[in-house]
Amino acid sequence: MPEAPEADLAGFVRAHDPDRFLCTLFAPAAARPALFALTAFxxxxxxxxxxxxxxxxxxxxxxxxRDAVEEAAAGRPARRHEVATPLATAIGAGLLDPAALLAMIEAREAETEEDGLETEQDFVAWLRGTSGGWSAAAGRALGADPEAAEVLRALGAAYGLAGVLRSVPAHAARGRCLLPRDRLAATGLSAESVVATPHAPTVGALAAEMAAEGLEALRGARRDIPRGAVAAALPAVLAARDLMRLAAGREVPAPRGIGDRLAVTLAGLRGRV
Structure with a gap:
């Protein structure tokens, strides 16, 4: 594919990940292309x-x-692809850490397993590696040190949890269930039953229970994030709002309403979440 200019990449992210697109607008202008590349990736x-x-x-x-990241890290010519090309540019400029990107790929391997995520421990590790991986990598791109990046990873995992819980019906429509099998079994459910009846009361009760647990963990998480890296933490603002809705048995509006966007905007302007 031909190389996409920065405006096209931003448009790609806005179309496919509007939440992180909004959050990225609160990053310094010079760092936004790298964050857009990370989000598209x-x-x-x-x-x-x-x-x-x-x-x-x-x-x-x-x-x-994986090959595209390793080639970029080795200084080889970028693959001509609307996402791989700007990703290689960000890697070459030292804005994105190839090891962090490879770890994000590794975390996604769990989604290719036929049996899904077996235990809640597997589920948490997956959240920390995927959605949490985005937040940690974005934080490093914005100058956060390794300790702050790990705080961001935990905040990002909470956003990932909210995303999984609000998407149970959508995943079921594609024949998938990403909830951990041991947690399902403890409630008398299975991945197959969730796929068959995603709106069943027992499924909703489990989602509400997991949302309440995630909200409690998020409220207790450290928030000492450098002001310059706040864009990487802003998904946690949406996570808190979504988990609160889900814990109360309510749906998350799609598309986002003005209240969600305003909450992110205010936190971004304050420079803290």
Missing amino acids: NHELARAREAASNPIAAQIRLQWW
Whole structure:
């Protein structure tokens, strides 16, 4: 594919990940292209399983991205792709850490397993590596030190949890369930039953319970994030609002309403979440 200019990449992110697009607007202008590339990369990883007809095809897609990152890290010419090209530019400029990107790919491997995420420990690790991986990598791109990046990882994982819980019906429509099997079994559920009846009261009760737990963890999380890296923390603002809705058995509005956008804007202007 031809190389996309910065405006096109921003448009790509706005279309496919409007939440993180809004958050990125509160990053310094010079850092935004790298964050847009990171977000577009994350989107491509997230859709690897959705766009593939089987787990092996998904693994091939992930390997393509692994090769693209490793080639960019080695200084080889960027692949001509609307996302891989700007991603390589950000890697070459030292704004994105190849190791962090490879870790995000590795975390997505769990989605290609036929049996899904077996335990809650696996589920948490997956959240920290995927959505949390975006927040940690974005924070490092914005100058956060390793300790602050790990705080951001926890905040990002909370956003990932909210995303999984609000998307249970959408995932079920594609024949998928990303909730951990041990947690499902403890409630008398299975991945197959969730796919068959995603709106069942027992599924809603489990989602509300997990949302309440996630909200409690998020409220207790450290928030000492450098002001310059606040864009990487802003998804936590949406996570808190979404988890509160889900814990109360309410749906998350789609698209986002003015209240959600205003909450992110105010936190971004204050420079803290």
